[in-house]
Amino acid sequence: xxxxxxxxxxxxxxxxxxxxxxxxxxxxxxxxxxxxxxxxxxxxxxxxxxxxxxxxxxxxxxxxxxxxxxxxxxxxxxxxxxxxxxxxxxxxxxxxxxxxxxxxxxxxxxxxxxxxxxxxxxxxxxxxxxxxxxxxxxxxxxxxxxxxxxxxxxxxxxxxxxxxxxxxxxxxxxxxxxxxxxxxxxxxxxxxxxxxxxxxxxxxxxxxxxxxxxxxxxxxxxxxxxxxxxxxxxxxxxxxxxxxxxxxxxxxxxxxxxxxxxxxxxxxxxxxxxxxxxxxxxxxxxxxxxxxxxxxxxxxxxxxxxxxxxxxxxxxxxxxxxxxxxxxxxxxxxxxxxxxxxxxxxxxxxxxxxxxxxxxxxxxxxxxxxxxxxxxxxxxxxxxxxxxxxxxxxxxxxxxxxxxxxxxxxxxxxxxxxx
Ligand SMILES: *Cc1c(COP(=O)(O)O)cnc(C)c1O
Numbered sequence: 001x002x003x004x005x006x007x008x009x010x011x012x013x014x015x016x017x018x019x020x021x022x023x024x025x026x027x028x029x030x031x032x033x034x035x036x037x038x039x040x041x042x043x044x045x046x047x048x049x050x051x052x053x054x055x056x057x058x059x060x061x062x063x064x065x066x067x068x069x070x071x072x073x074x075x076x077x078x079x080x081x082x083x084x085x086x087x088x089x090x091x092x093x094x095x096x097x098x099x100x101x102x103x104x105x106x107x108x109x110x111x112x113x114x115x116x117x118x119x120x121x122x123x124x125x126x127x128x129x130x131x132x133x134x135x136x137x138x139x140x141x142x143x144x145x146x147x148x149x150x151x152x153x154x155x156x157x158x159x160x161x162x163x164x165x166x167x168x169x170x171x172x173x174x175x176x177x178x179x180x181x182x183x184x185x186x187x188x189x190x191x192x193x194x195x196x197x198x199x200x201x202x203x204x205x206x207x208x209x210x211x212x213x214x215x216x217x218x219x220x221x222x223x224x225x226x227x228x229x230x231x232x233x234x235x236x237x238x239x240x241x242x243x244x245x246x247x248x249x250x251x252x253x254x255x256x257x258x259x260x261x262x263x264x265x266x267x268x269x270x271x272x273x274x275x276x277x278x279x280x281x282x283x284x285x286x287x288x289x290x291x292x293x294x295x296x297x298x299x300x301x302x303x304x305x306x307x308x309x310x311x312x313x314x315x316x317x318x319x320x321x322x323x324x325x326x327x328x329x330x331x332x333x334x335x336x337x338x339x340x341x342x343x344x345x346x347x348x349x350x351x352x353x354x355x356x357x358x359x360x361x362x363x364x365x366x367x368x369x370x371x372x373x374x375x376x377x378x379x380x381x382x383x384x385x386x387x388x389x390x391x392x393x394x395x396x397x398x399x400x401x402x403x404x405x406x407x408x409x410x411x412x413x414x415x416x417x418x419x
Pocket of ligand 1: 364
């Protein structure tokens, strides 16, 4: 099936006289005929449902749909994008380990990697996404367990050079984990370019309507865990009578361990109702992504031609620094544009406050056009040095182009620029 069809049909196939739409199974628990039957499930929770802290039929239908769209062998939804990133890392790193991340990542992920994980003695080594192979390889330590990067960085819009990072990661026998939130599987399929694990904030384009906060981890099943140093996956888990994930679950070892161990213990699973809403968004994702790209390109062209705009980043623009990488890896440059208004911070704030259609909100990838000033919002906690490192100018505006008629969006921007 093609993506448009998967968006509608993957993950749920009703049998005779069953509901056409994925049902909301709003139940914490599941009933068994006997004590023995329940006991069996505790030996291997993948065999049946036990408790909605780590598995639920509505959520699982969505997990299967997303896994299919990304071309993975399994997925696990989480209650936020942050939780997806956290568990994706914790599934491989324990205290005393390190991992490498590109510097150009979402501000919330910077906080998680640079501050909170540090408190648990998991070290993040930051490298510039455009650093050379030699530089990145030189930052490896003996305890480095993975490389992390974003397909289209939020908000710098740097496009990740997948093949470069995958090559280094695999030479070092560690996986490449990619945050594919801004591209979605419609515009980029990171597994085709060597990524091993994908995470998303489903709160963004997947949901699309600003209805639910959620995340997901997808496993390609391609990484050979026995090639590297991953005792948590290739060694016994005493919380399940010494089960060895790679022996019992083969290619699905990573994603099953994430559910059986981390989701069981941390319990950051979404509700059935949230998954139902996410599924509605996914049904139209392919269609929406096409229009986001089309609208954003026209808006970017308009901004590029304006003499009030100092600089603009949009990987779909022919002059953009990441145009070539975008052409190589993306089917479209998505709906987010960042630009610097002439006159710095004050002018940027004045521009934003003059918008009438576009709303000022801490969100991106809404179906409605919205704007954000990263330096005073999402990236407020970063120092000036960190802001510079992640590519954020104090006058930068992040514009998330919505699905209104593009002429209405441009007219709104044009009157705000005049103001
Ligand atoms: C929003 C976002 C996150 C965090 O997701 P939440 O759902 O807000 O927790 C992670 N990565 C990227 C690229 C994001 O845009």
